[in-house]
Amino acid sequence: MMKQLVVLSGKGGTGKTSVAAALAVLASRERKIVLADADVDAANLAILLDPIEEERVDFVSPETAAIDPERCVACGLCAEACRFDAIPVEDSVYRVDPLGCEGCRACLWVCPEDAIRMEREPAGFRLRSRTPYGLLHHAHLFPGAENSGKLVSEVRREARRSALDGGADFILIDGPPGIGCPVIAASTGVDLALLVAEPTVSAIHDLARVRGAAEHFDVPCAIVVNKWDLNPGKTAEIERFAARDGLEIWGRIPYDREVPRTLVMRRPITECPAEGVRKAIAEIWEAARRAMDDAGDPFPTRG
């Protein structure tokens, strides 16, 4: 039975990608896995995994409106109808700001002169790469492009296809920060979300929010504490939160300056010289494997 695990955090920069890459290394020693980087705005998983690009497919943006200046009579009805402040006017010249436009067509429907048409622009591309640990599906969203949720869904669809074709039984997804549309796209239908938290007031605040979002979409969670000894008191707070919510803590990664040094060399932290870090990662993978193998709990079977 194929399992999918997404790494989330709420707050950015708590170590999602570091944990995902390290799990990929350890998991791939025992299993056939497929990887997906669902943080398409800021896709970093590839940096740690020595990828060789195999396939690149263009991704086009949703439509945005454009005004034909030849036909426009500057009546202003379009700007009045636009609820996204995307049609500014300067010296009675109306134009669409493509970065503000949500493609709703409200302007198109109200224009009496038929001066508005919808356009599509290249918005990025989706990639499939070979890594020593398995196939990696990732993407690059052009800066400012809309609809990262749709691109995330495409990356996940391709990852599933690879896993089914290649007989992989585990898809590991590096998720985006936040709790909104890209996070929802990255985590709908997964078997478990691994939440990476730091012992800081911000990360704990956002941990509770992302846990709430996961609960809302019926996704079970487990927790990893990163840099736990930076503030043992706050780590205890995370542990209390976990106990209250019935969440397992899969591991505690110590705060060690060898970690950023390892990452700067573009190596996964399974290669970190600090033994405590390597040990913590090994424990996290043990817990993940146990969870996957335990029938049902906390990886319920999904249709």
Place this chain on the structure above:
Amino acid sequence: MILAVASGKGGTGKTTVAIGLARAAAAEGRTVLFLDCDVEAPNAALFLHPEWEEERRVGVLLPEVDPEKCTGCGRCAEVCAYSALAVVNGKVLLFDDLCHGCGSCMRQCPEKAITERLHTTGSLHAGRAGAILFARGVLDVGRAMAPPVIRELKRWKLGGAGGPGRLAVLDAPPGASCPVVETLRGADRVLLVTEPTPFGLHDLEQAIGLARDALGLPVDVVLNRADEGDDAVERFCEKEGIPVVLRIPFDRKIAEAYSEGIAPDHAVPEVGRAFRDLLLVLAGREGG
């Protein structure tokens, strides 16, 4: 000046830089507005502890169909660009989460059978943190769309806040897509906070692509944990002609204070002074 603090990568120190600048400006007696636009993970209040004075609920205007007037003609579904409406057996079905609240269905309904109601997806809070006017948006847990909450936050509090002698600091969400666009539109300049790692560099390039190239805004870079990495970000900024206006060294004291909700400008006095200097640099840019 409306100054947005953004980064591409999360966790590089956007919020702490935004707070440091806001407090430095307030200490000089300037009128300062702080807007926390990271509505998915709004953290600035954990450091600034504002006293809340106002709150309002915001969201998306959803259509409501009057079954008495509706003839089931299907025009509303036809004009909806998001497939949020469908007509089945002469009845209009609405999929709340797909609706962007553009109002086209209401405007185009030939029977005027559609009205709108506010479907709340988040809240806005405003108050005072010492001399700083503080406001934030909070997306409700379980909701998908951050941009409408950010848009409403800016409409609510930003008007006039960037005028002469005033400073508005916008604390942006991470990334380089819709929520960041919504935050940066209308800003005067952007401060990009990054770290000297391959991740920091990759995501800085994304943020520059948005702020400088797509939005045409002037950008400067702040390098956080500046001594804990390689020199690729410095070399990149030099090549691109982007000034690195502040380098904050790694300091375990800063990290520990941060974990307790104390921002670096209060944890380490030199950092507080560095923000005052940075403010002068940025003000000079605006003047010139």
